[in-house]
Amino acid sequence: MRKIWHIGITDLKLIVKDKMFFFWSLLFPMIFIYIFGSLFTAGRTDTKSALMVLNKDKGQWGAYLIEKIDAPGIELKKVDAIPKDYIRFVIIPENFSQNIEAFKSQSITLMQKSDSNLKAGRMAETKIMQSIIKLITEMIIKGEKDIKTFFDKKPEFRSMVEIKTRFPDKTITKIPSGFDHTIPGILVQFIMIMVLVSGGIIVMEDRKRGILSRVLFSSASYLELLGGKFFGRLLMGLLQSLILIIVGMIMFHLNLGNFLYSFLNILIFSACMACLSIFIGSVLNSEEVIVGVAILTGNIFAALGGSWWPMEVVPDTFKIVGMISPSYWAMKTFHQVIFFKEGFSEILINFVVLSVFFLVFMFLAVRYFKIRD
């Protein structure tokens, strides 16, 4: 075990000593994160919910509704006509008070610009819904000021109306930002590129320079050598992840959901890439070819696997094609853990599929690992 650690740590040291390491592992992925993160975050940055209100009602309930909507966090502005430039506005129709007192159905229209801030929009929607409920409640208690007084006076209604609120299953309880998708996506892409490029080149060079043979001449065994090479590449994947997660948390308030599940996901995916890098380093013979193959594979799998955009937005054919990529299963796990707060039983299938990829890549690594040309 000591020799496996020793060989693995030395490989990691070789990567970190490279002058370009921080460019490839930090700056370059950051460019991707910034571009894709910005694309998937609403263009406007109105964190306080701007809301214009056009009240066409002349009765008391329209004004009451506006009074209830106007709350901290809502930047309310009353207007007399439909505005040309707006972020979101709500229209209370004519004869609103008259109609609801007659128990007629009423529609309240809320309009939002498509590029408006998602979080602020949700806040406005929630506030409008709360206000409608308050209005309905007020109508029920008919001037009794508050619902407790009403129920005290009319206990027969207590059992008739029961209001329970809860989030439906899989409701997104914390609204993820574009970066919550992009950072795991770029992390998956760069684990792949980083481990395949750096790990593959070192295996190839070690073979060509006679370093692998020389290691075997020591008392280290073949298994210790192979284990050390695997361990070094696993560490490379984990280091790449650590860098992006720390930066993501500091700069973009990255939300990883259940940390243990996310860590397991990164661990299995890195293990897959560690084996694949030993394989390509064993069968390819030049740095240029390894870089080309790794970048091409990394980018194709990133696109197919949903690293750049959520798989929910791609056609079904691409979803099926994407399944051939380990990136797809890693990203699926991240989505389920970060966005839908799913448990271990729901993500287990993803781990099983990733483990199958790991076994296939491990077979290739062991079968083709060459000590010398």
Added chain:
Amino acid sequence: MEKKILEIKNLTKTYGELTALNSFSLSLEKGEILGLLGPNGAGKTTMISILSGIVKDFSGTVTFKNENLFSNRELKNYMGIVPQDMAFYEDLNAMENLMFWGGLYNLPNSTLKKRAAQLLELVELGTRAKEPIKNFSGGMKRRLNIAIGLIHNPELLLLDEPTVGIDVQAKVNILDIIKNVGEQGTAVIFTTHQLAEVEQICSRIVIMDKGTLLAQGTMDELIRIVGGKEMVDVEGEFSANHFSEIIKNQNHQGIEILSVSDNLANLAFDNTDLIPSMMEQLFKNQIVVSDLKIKSPNLEAVFLKLTGRSLRD
């Protein structure tokens, strides 16, 4: 105390039709520096590769410290190898390389650091320990390659052509280091095709060609193979066949053709008095001789005598 450290018996290795080693036997004592001399393709590297465990599927036995070398991995802790390749990490500095290679031998870190520092002094890289190896000259890299082979203080050191591709001064340094290692009690097997190198540092020399051991012994023992003859190299404008014919037809007693090719012949003379009569025959047969060198018997002559060809062929 048992002095013999290594015994190779009937080592044979074939690659398809080609026999790289043919029933090769050899033994080595502690502190002995053995020069394995042979041209390219003689089987020197194959033998080193077998001893280092890289080449498998061979027949014969190798006993190291009274045990089968290949049945006990721990024996490798007592052997060091210096391959022909610069097999180390150019992105690490000399000290880091020694720490990596030494770490494979389960040496405690403190011992390893001390040993690495000593070795860097020995190979005259003490002041360059923390410099990137990329900046090293060929000779410095060769010296580091040797230091790596010695990091775990082995009892047997195998060096595969350690002086290839370096300048004369660097060669001298490396030969001094090897000599020093031998003097400290480490047995050394040193392959080369440079006659001067084995003459300079080896206590025993093995001459091999085409996978076969042709002769072995000390320098004096080997030279006795060519007897008290004088070596004469003849250069001129002639074909190999024509030259051989003239010498044979004249039935010169006391002249032996060691090797002959177009424009160059290596001859062994019982007596240099025979040279004028040979020259006369050559002129009569319209052969122009441009150069004639008389040399004392040396390893090259031994090699020519044994193989019929020069080491440089």
